[in-house]
Amino acid sequence: MARINENFLKLQAGYLFPEIGRRVSQFVSAHPEADVIRLGIGDVTEPLPQAIVEAMHSAVDDMSVRETFKGYGPEQGYDFLRNAIAENDYQARGVPVTADEIFVSDGSKCDSGNILDIFSSDNKVAVTDPVYPVYVDTNVMAGNTGPADKSGRFEGLVYLPVTAENDFIPSLPDEPVDLIYLCYPNNPTGTVATKETLAGWVDYARKNDAIILFDAAYEAYITNPEIPHSIFEIDGARDVAMEFRSFSKNAGFTGVRCGFTVIPNSLMGSTVGGARKPIRDLWNRRHSTKFNGASYVVQRGAAAAYSVEGKQQIADLVEFYLTNAQLLREGLQAVGINVYGGVNAPYVWLKTPGGQTSWEFFDSLLNRAHLVGTPGSGFGASGEGYFRLSAFNSRANVEDAVKRFQKVVS
Numbered sequence: 001m002a003r004i005n006e007n008f009l010k011l012q013a014g015y016l017f018p019e020i021g022r023r024v025s026q027f028v029s030a031h032p033e034a035d036v037i038r039l040g041i042g043d044v045t046e047p048l049p050q051a052i053v054e055a056m057h058s059a060v061d062d063m064s065v066r067e068t069f070k071g072y073g074p075e076q077g078y079d080f081l082r083n084a085i086a087e088n089d090y091q092a093r094g095v096p097v098t099a100d101e102i103f104v105s106d107g108s109k110c111d112s113g114n115i116l117d118i119f120s121s122d123n124k125v126a127v128t129d130p131v132y133p134v135y136v137d138t139n140v141m142a143g144n145t146g147p148a149d150k151s152g153r154f155e156g157l158v159y160l161p162v163t164a165e166n167d168f169i170p171s172l173p174d175e176p177v178d179l180i181y182l183c184y185p186n187n188p189t190g191t192v193a194t195k196e197t198l199a200g201w202v203d204y205a206r207k208n209d210a211i212i213l214f215d216a217a218y219e220a221y222i223t224n225p226e227i228p229h230s231i232f233e234i235d236g237a238r239d240v241a242m243e244f245r246s247f248s249k250n251a252g253f254t255g256v257r258c259g260f261t262v263i264p265n266s267l268m269g270s271t272v273g274g275a276r277k278p279i280r281d282l283w284n285r286r287h288s289t290k291f292n293g294a295s296y297v298v299q300r301g302a303a304a305a306y307s308v309e310g311k312q313q314i315a316d317l318v319e320f321y322l323t324n325a326q327l328l329r330e331g332l333q334a335v336g337i338n339v340y341g342g343v344n345a346p347y348v349w350l351k352t353p354g355g356q357t358s359w360e361f362f363d364s365l366l367n368r369a370h371l372v373g374t375p376g377s378g379f380g381a382s383g384e385g386y387f388r389l390s391a392f393n394s395r396a397n398v399e400d401a402v403k404r405f406q407k408v409v410s
Helices: 006-010 016-030 050-063 079-093 108-118 133-141 195-208 279-290 296-304 308-333 358-369 395-409
Strands: 102-105 125-129 157-161 179-183 211-215 241-246 259-262 268-270 276-278 339-341 347-351 386-390
Touching (some): 050 308, 079 102, 079 259, 102 108, 108 211, 108 259, 179 195, 195 211, 308 339, 308 395
Antiparallel strands (some): 241 259
């Protein structure tokens, strides 16, 4: 008898975004005339930067000639991309990350879940609440939790609430934990962490021999020069943290797929007997065994993001989405909605009006304004009563969405 992994049965009825898709599809089927604007999932809408397109076209040409054809590449990523990442994303900011600490993949979402392969199931795991659902669900799948309670919180996880009441700054755990998920700029709240906040987490991790799993997928949206782009800008972080990054939200790679994980050589984990082992080596073993590397064509495109032209085009693209976020933020504030985020991030996090639950507001917005957002409760119990809007859409759609939103709540 083939037995299943019963940890999957602990998961909620469906992953948040497929559930949104189901409800929207049902609505569209019943109302085919409706012009639905989707500001739900964080999927980009604008074309790839031209420098990246040209680099990928050239790479395809390489694949058509025997002398320049590429088969299997290095599982860790081609040197031309890893060196560009190290030089531009880290060394240019005074952060001593080297190419051998970088692992290119098909996306940071995959890495943030797959990383659990190299950690024991008896680690105590802390997550902010609300939280990007992948962090929680992959821990459930891996058997690191018990069942969920009525609020959706899983037994065995340490939840750190982030709400308007604490200025969206999570308190340090009041008990020792082993793995800590942090995401800044934050998904879903669109808030950021100061150097002082991150320094507190690094200090906690050092004192408790914990490891921070830092998701910096939205760092390109940081406009405040005082806000760190990387956990490694904090003294001591190289000994207690790894970092996930993506080309999806800055270079428009949601449909192309490329990201990377940085694991410093000095980051260590412990065996049950207390022996210290390099986390980088464990991940390299896992990465080489289960992944054959991102495609050559995609990696050439990613490398072009660091060209002079690529940097400018990406900056323009990021500014486009940030302007969308500004329009959403200001449009909602104009009708008395409490709004957070949307300044250093492409997400606007709002308090649902009239005391509505997150899903009640979702259904109201869809039915009355033909707008789609993301219920805050889908990100965790502390997200109840909040709602996320994504700035990833055309300017015309965003402007129209603001008008529709104002009519519904005014």
